[in-house]
Ligand SMILES: Nc1ncnc2c1ncn2[C@@H]1O[C@H](COP(=O)(O)OP(=O)(O)OP(=O)(O)O)[C@@H](O)[C@H]1O
């Protein structure tokens with residue numbers, strides 16, 4: 614046996630804090646057990662369709678992320694702002710499988726927004742691209758940095774309608790089924806663009 618493997622007598626070996634062991638274990642579990650995540654995409658500046666497809670391809674290019682389904686495209690009146698004050702949005706929802714933890718998925722979402730020249734000035738301002746994490750597995754968390762499920766998804770027809778198309782029996786954790794929630798919101802100003810299509814990355 615060498616001096617190194619004598620273990621306990623080696624003064625350079627420090628005990629690993631329990632919190633670090635927990636984090637490593639959690640990361641290891643996620644790595645072997647991909648989670649499902651639901652991501653909403655929106656764009657109301659620039660070439661909206663190209664940008665949404667670019668975002669889908671960028672999600673797929675992310676290590677630890679696989680795009681499993683892409684919804685139809687909806688053209689939607691801007692929600693939460695003065696009518697007529699912004700161009701109409703294109704919205705879509707994608708279903709992912711991911712080994713990334715929620716915080717890393719959000720970082721990646723922000724990086725993709727930036728790659729498409731998203732400018733953050735006013736709340737609910739017009740944007741080239743918005744990438745929101747609508748749900749991550751069954752996680753319910755009120756952290757303002759990353760609230761899960763997304764705090765306004767359950768009242769947004771522009772999220773619920775495309776989500777329902779790709780996952781008709783989905784649940785919004787803590788809120789009910791997407792189908793029930795969709796019945797409670799108006800579909801005025803939310804139109805499927807059947808002439809347009811987003812596709813799964815090749
Ligand atoms: N589920 C979530 N998905 C994305 N961002 C979230 C989420 N929960 C909290 N946030 C936080 O919200 C902040 C603002 O996000 P963003 O600029 O995309 O808001 P918005 O799209 O203008 O409005 P909304 O949040 O109503 O969709 C982000 O920096 C992020 O930290």
Ligand SMILES: Nc1nc2c(c(=O)[nH]1)N=C(CO)CN2
Nearest residue numbers: 655689690691692702737771
């Ligand atoms: N129709 C529509 N309205 C919005 C959207 C959006 O994606 N579509 N996103 C917003 C901020 O996330 C605010 N308002």
